Amino acid sequence: MPERFGDILTMVMGALAVGYVVYEIERRRRKLHDIWDVLDEEDALLTEKLEEMVESGELQPYAGATLA
Amino acid sequence: MPRAPRGSAPSRRPRAAASAPRDTAAARPTEAPARIFDAGNSEVAAPRFRIYIVDSGWNSAAHRVLVENFALIRDLQKDDPIYVLSREQSIEFQRHHGSRIGRDPIIAVHDMEALDQGGTTGFHGFRLVLGLLHTPQQALQGLQAFARFLATHRRSKDLEADIRADLRREGLMGAIEIILHHEAREMGE
Numbered sequence: 001m002p003e004r005f006g007d008i009l010t011m012v013m014g015a016l017a018v019g020y021v022v023y024e025i026e027r028r029r030r031k032l033h034d035i036w037d038v039l040d041e042e043d044a045l046l047t048e049k050l051e052e053m054v055e056s057g058e059l060q061p062y063a064g065a066t067l068a
Numbered sequence: 069m070p071r072a073p074r075g076s077a078p079s080r081r082p083r084a085a086a087s088a089p090r091d092t093a094a095a096r097p098t099e100a101p102a103r104i105f106d107a108g109n110s111e112v113a114a115p116r117f118r119i120y121i122v123d124s125g126w127n128s129a130a131h132r133v134l135v136e137n138f139a140l141i142r143d144l145q146k147d148d149p150i151y152v153l154s155r156e157q158s159i160e161f162q163r164h165h166g167s168r169i170g171r172d173p174i175i176a177v178h179d180m181e182a183l184d185q186g187g188t189t190g191f192h193g194f195r196l197v198l199g200l201l202h203t204p205q206q207a208l209q210g211l212q213a214f215a216r217f218l219a220t221h222r223r224s225k226d227l228e229a230d231i232r233a234d235l236r237r238e239g240l241m242g243a244i245e246i247i248l249h250h251e252a253r254e255m256g257e
Contacts, residue, residue, distance in 0.1 A: 032238055035200050035210065038231050039176065043195070044188035046165065047178060050120050054151060059120075061149035067123075067138040 116181060116222055117148040117193070123173035124158040130198040133207035134173045144215050147222070173198040175214060179227050191228040 039047060053059040123131060142150060153161060162169045178193040186192065196214045201207040217234070224230050 031200075032235060035197050036213075036235070037195060038191050038228055039178070039188075039193040039195055040191055041189050043176075043192075046161075046176070047183075047188045047192060049161075050151070050176065051118075051178070051183075053157075054118065059151045059153070059157075062121075062142070062152040064152075067135045067152065 114180065115148045116179065117145075117218065118178040118180060119145060119148055119150045119218075120176040120178070121150065121152045121173060122158045122161055122168075122176070123153070123155075124162055125155050126170065126172065126199065128199060128202075129204045130173055130201050130207040130210075133204050133211060134198060137208070137211055141211065141215055145218060148218070171197050171199040177218065182227065194227075194231050 050059070121134070123134065125131060158172065162172065168174065175196045175198060176193060177195065179191075182190070182192045196210060198207055198210055201210045217231075221227060221230050
């Protein structure tokens with residue numbers, strides 16, 4: 001009985017450990033994508049707005065040496 | 069914040085509607101390769117990227133790191149125009165895109181080659197959301213990785229694949245570190 005209980009406990013702990021690793025990898029993957037990601041159709045409106053600002057002359061290449 | 073002079077128009081390609089591929093017949097009946105000429109009338113390559121900085125000025129580590137290192141970033145990216153939205157423009161921008169409030173500074177890079185080919189419907193660049201990096205060291209590392217990526221992928225034939233490969237590699241490294249209980253890479257925590 002104690003042996004069986006030990007086996008079950010080992011399995012549960014192993015499953016928890018694997019679950020934690022999977023969760024942590026997924027959490028970091030999402031975080032990384034939040035920080036650094038591609039621009040695609042979801043960003044179309046933002047991209048178009050910025051490009052329009054350039055085309056209309058509202059935005060010009062920054063000529064200052066430093067940001068204030 | 070000093071503003072750019074108004075007189076000098078940016079070196080830009082002829083452009084059709086941003087949302088559509090630029091070779092649509094209606095938008096551009098006679099598609100010609102983008103050619104830019106300098107003052108001496110010799111042909112120079114059009115910039116591959118347009119870099120946009122949106123920063124409403126939160127008193128954050130990322131903002132300070134960006135301000136302190138901007139001159140270096142600018143010197144490293146001389147080949148591409150950098151457009152810095154003013155504080156007012158950045159705030160207005162974020163008022164219309166509320167989910168991005170508090171995530172700036174954001175650096176968006178438009179890949180003009182991809183925009184020329186596919187418009188904004190598919191891949192057309194990448195972004196670094198610097199405001200999600202909470203310590204000066206994380207923000208500096210993010211900025212350095214950004215500058216390195218731009219410099220090393222300027223002539224990439226498939227930028228999207230390169231970015232996704234980098235993300236996969238970072239994810240794999242993260243997984244290995246988690247398994248090894250190595251907590252050195254705490255970027256973005």
